[in-house]
Amino acid sequence: MAEAAMAEAAAAAAPRIAETLAEGSAERREAAYAEVETAARSALSLSGAARDEPAALAFGSVRPIIEAVLLAPDSKIGQAECTRASLLLYEIAKIDLLKMNVQLNRADADGVPLFVTTWTSETNVFAAILRKEPSEWTREDAITVALNHGLWHIVLWAAGSTSVTVALQA
Numbered sequence: 001m002a003e004a005a006m007a008e009a010a011a012a013a014a015p016r017i018a019e020t021l022a023e024g025s026a027e028r029r030e031a032a033y034a035e036v037e038t039a040a041r042s043a044l045s046l047s048g049a050a051r052d053e054p055a056a057l058a059f060g061s062v063r064p065i066i067e068a069v070l071l072a073p074d075s076k077i078g079q080a081e082c083t084r085a086s087l088l089l090y091e092i093a094k095i096d097l098l099k100m101n102v103q104l105n106r107a108d109a110d111g112v113p114l115f116v117t118t119w120t121s122e123t124n125v126f127a128a129i130l131r132k133e134p135s136e137w138t139r140e141d142a143i144t145v146a147l148n149h150g151l152w153h154i155v156l157w158a159a160g161s162t163s164v165t166v167a168l169q170a
Contacts, residue, residue: 013035013057013060014056014057014060014061014064017032017035017036017057017060017061017064018061018063018064018067018068020032021064021065021068021069022064022067022068026081029069029081030084032061033084033085033088035057036057036058036061036065036088036092037088037091038054039053039054039055039057039058039061040054040055040058040088040091040092040094040095041091042054043055043058043095044094044095051095055095055096055099058091058092058095059092059095059096059099059100059103061092062089062092062100062103062104063103063106063114065085065088065089066089066104066114066115066117066118067114069081069082069085070082070085070086070118070124070125070126070148071117071118071121071124072124073123073124074123074124074125074127074128075123077124077125078125079125079140079141079144080140082124082125082126082144083140083143083144083147086144086147086148086151087147089151090147090151093151093154098163101163104151104152115151115152116152118148119148119149125144126144126145126148129141129144129145
């Protein structure tokens with residue numbers, strides 16, 4: 001498939017995945033996660049132009065995963081699904097740390113880096129955990145917090161904050 005056609009296919013899939021994550025049932029969201037995970041793993045196993053389409057699909061899904069899942073009210077997205085989405089972001093990060101970091105640090109509508117908004121939400125799974133006393137945290141709570149903070153910090157420092165800043169300016 002020509003490079004332009006691959007980019008077009010990925011561009012067409014990203015809005016569909018975003019809509020499914022925002023509007024779909026839990027089963028439909030799981031199907032979208034599986035599609036993105038397949039794309040991410042394909043991108044890791046391919047080289048050259050062959051990896052462009054699956055990589056574009058994976059990176060095009062970062063913002064929808066954060067906005068529709070990690071920022072969703074905990075009444076809609078439970079802790080297990082939040083963990084699933086966070087681990088999917090990790091799979092995408094393995095393709096290219098710098099590209100992932102650029103996606104995580106894109107500004108939201110208020111100018112705040114997108115991934116940081118997961119820490120300031122008052123209604124998502126992360127906020128529900130923070131409302132608990134630390135002595136009440138479960139093992140799952142600790143894993144959710146570690147995934148929430150760990151992914152962003154690992155990707156930022158591994159890619160290099162200077163590289164990320166330069167890429168965001170481009």
